[in-house]
Amino acid sequence: MxxxxxxxxxxxxxxxxxxxxxxxxxxxxxxxxxxxxxxxxxxxxxxxxxxxxxxxxxxxxxxxxxxxxxxxxxxxxxxxxxxxxxxxxxxxxxxxxxxxxxxxxxxxxxxxxxxxxxxxxxQEQMLLLGRKTARERLASFLLAYPRAASCPARTEDVISLPMTRADIADYLGLTVETVSRTLTRLRTGRVIAVPSAAMILIRDRATLASIAAGEV
Amino acid sequence: MxxxxxxxxxxxxxxxxxxxxxxxxxxxxxxxxxxxxxxxxxxxxxxxxxxxxxxxxxxxxxxxxxxxxxxxxxxxxxxxxxxxxxxxxxxxxxxxxxxxxxxxxxxxxxxxxxxxxxxxxxQEQMLLLGRKTARERLASFLLAYPRAASCPARTEDVISLPMTRADIADYLGLTVETVSRTLTRLRTGRVIAVPSAAMILIRDRATLASIAAGEV
DNA sequence: TCGGGGCATTGATCCAGATCATGGCGGCCT
DNA sequence: AGGCCGCCATGATCTGGATCAATGCCCCGA
Incomplete structure (x- = not known):
């Protein structure tokens, strides 16, 4: 705890x-x-x-x-x-x-x-691990992680990730490859940007939220 | 809570x-x-x-x-x-x-x-949902549920289930079909017995524990 | 400046479990 | 006692994500 x-x-x-x-x-x-x-x-x-x-x-x-x-x-x-x-x-x-x-x-x-x-x-994570798709998991993670972390990012939409892709995978019940591919697709879809591996920008928060909730 | x-x-x-x-x-x-x-x-x-x-x-x-x-x-x-x-x-x-x-x-x-x-x-359930196979999930559930439930079964090895297969599926992040098939295989393998749908007997607790821990 | 090692990305293929479809059983209500 | 409805089991097929396999990139240390 x-x-x-x-x-x-x-x-x-x-x-x-x-x-x-x-x-x-x-x-x-x-x-x-x-x-x-x-x-x-x-x-x-x-x-x-x-x-x-x-x-x-x-x-x-x-x-x-x-x-x-x-x-x-x-x-x-x-x-x-x-x-x-x-x-x-x-x-x-x-x-x-x-x-x-x-x-x-x-x-x-x-x-x-x-x-x-x-x-x-x-409990929220149980829902994620039990029922969400890879895409939904990543979206949920990108929205929830900054709140969970004690040191929030510089601005609302910049996420600084201290962990590797493998850590994200182990957190979301996925593999490294799936995390990487899914982030690439979110990037291609203009929902996020990834200036460097450890930094992610949210470009379309509304869409990301829809994805996280399983509405897309 | x-x-x-x-x-x-x-x-x-x-x-x-x-x-x-x-x-x-x-x-x-x-x-x-x-x-x-x-x-x-x-x-x-x-x-x-x-x-x-x-x-x-x-x-x-x-x-x-x-x-x-x-x-x-x-x-x-x-x-x-x-x-x-x-x-x-x-x-x-x-x-x-x-x-x-x-x-x-x-x-x-x-x-x-x-x-x-x-x-x-x-936290234990997160490990189950994120990383265990269907077989391991069912084995873990059969071992853990009686402790979690306030009214333990009549004897150590008799489990009385008040919920449907669909409920078990939604608890373990699986589908009804997979729960059913997996229970059938555990039964065929002499690890459990299922006298009626709502009652399960543990016939080989040691094996069930190995399966639950991911050792088989 | 160069070389090496740990990430990250991307592609090809596979498979556990989901989905779709059917039949059987049991309990309950009339 | 019969019929119906909800639950359970099982078979056939499909698929999202895992696995296997390169390659690329960045950072760091000499």
Whole structure:
């Protein structure tokens, strides 16, 4: 689970934290390992991954600045986390969380609100993964990602993607090839522009929204 | 969002509730409508549905006895709910919830725990919908459904299904035909038995678990 | 400036599961 | 008891996206 808290609490939190940096690509949470610590992202973005034994992987989300990671339900991490690029993290013990929650009861409400938001997002993603076409998935992603990411793009219609095509594919339940082809078709259809691989411009938001909703 | 609370709170809750019955098939929560009330299931099971404009639907979960429904994040229901069979419900105003939470601060913690459990389940379902084959999806469903449902089957290996094949299909992101064929193959392979359409026996749990994990 | 390695794109072919079509069964209502 | 209707099973065919296979491009380091 991950989420955002207010600055006031973050200050108090930081007193209990150990700051650390991780290099690009580092897997700093491993699915199935003992969940003794949790993290707050202070710089960079992580991909959150669930895997099958044969290597198939599903990215269940991306965690940007401010998000909490590793607040597992059980004693074991339900998913892994890997740095998309260089990251900065604050590391806490789970005991520290209990202490903080006792100190700031309002935190409980905040965590609940965050969990609900994530649940809503997860339910939307189930609809996407279960019933949408590749084209609809990409359109939905391009519309929803900027909101989900903590650092929105420079303008409304410029999307800066810190992840690779393979990550997008694993997030949308597709293959790299299909993501690439589908983006090309959206580009050909003048719905988006792709000045560089990591940057996408929305040229026709209304059409993109229609596609995302399955109306085209 | 839905979940289970303790008897003590349920007693207090019931003082604020309006009991009501709904017939099989009734859509008692409509996706997109104003979320002014919420419900607690006291008998029966509901399917929770998200739909696309053209009629495609994804069932995001099943809510059995004890589950809360309609605790929307926004003022609008994020998904609909329909009775699988005749149901009994307790109806509350959202104002009543605020009142209850103030009265029992511990409720907040409970709701958080419930939301987390559902989030974990939702993430597991994302892996299923994004990356598993039809066979793996059915195996996972047969193993996970009895735990998710509040009323477990008579014995460990007997699963009683209150929903149709179409519901299972919409839950697993498949078609009715694929669900039917896949169950037939599992039956032929002696992994399960299907004495009647609504009842499934697990004959080889170990194999079913291997299939669900993607090892076969 | 050049070379190499990791992305990304694009093309050709394949296949799991969707779609289309039919028949059978079981429960329920009259 | 009979008939009807909704659900389930199964067969035939189709197809969106996966898989297999090159090639291109960009960035970075020496």
């Amino acid at each position: 991950c989420g955002v808290v207010e600055d006031a609490d973050l200050t108090r939190l930081s007193e209990m934290a150990v700051e650390c940096e991780v290099a690009a690509g580092t897997a700093f949470i491993e699915e199935g390992q003992a969940a003794d610590t949790f993290f707050n992202v202070t710089a960079g973005t992580a991909r959150l991954i669930k895997s099958l034994p044969d290597g198939r992987r599903q990215i269940i989300g991306f965690a940007g600045v401010g998000h909490f990671l590793g607040l597992a339900v059980s004693d074991i991490y339900a998913f892994g986390a890997e740095a998309l690029g260089p990251m900065r993290l604050c590391r806490f013990s789970r005991a520290g969380l209990r202490q903080l929650l006792d100190e700031f009861p309002v935190m409980e409400q905040r965590l609940l609100a965050v969990a609900r938001d994530e649940l809503v997002a997860a | 839905c979940g289970v609370v303790e008897d003590a709170d349920l007693t207090r809750l019931s003082e604020m509730a309006v009991e009501c019955e709904v017939a099989a098939g009734t859509a008692f929560i409509e996706e997109g409508q104003a979320a002014d009330t919420f419900f607690n299931v006291t008998a029966g099971t509901a399917r929770l549905i998200k739909s696309l404009p053209d009629g495609r639907r994804q069932i995001i979960g099943f809510a059995g006895v004890g589950h809360f429904l309609g605790l929307a994040v926004s003022d609008i229901y994020a998904f609909g709910a329909e009775a699988l069979g005749p149901m009994r419900l307790c109806r509350f105003s959202r104002a009543g919830l605020r009142q209850l939470l103030d009265e029992f601060p511990v409720m907040e913690q409970r709701l958080l725990a419930v939301a987390r459990d559902e989030l974990v389940a939702a």
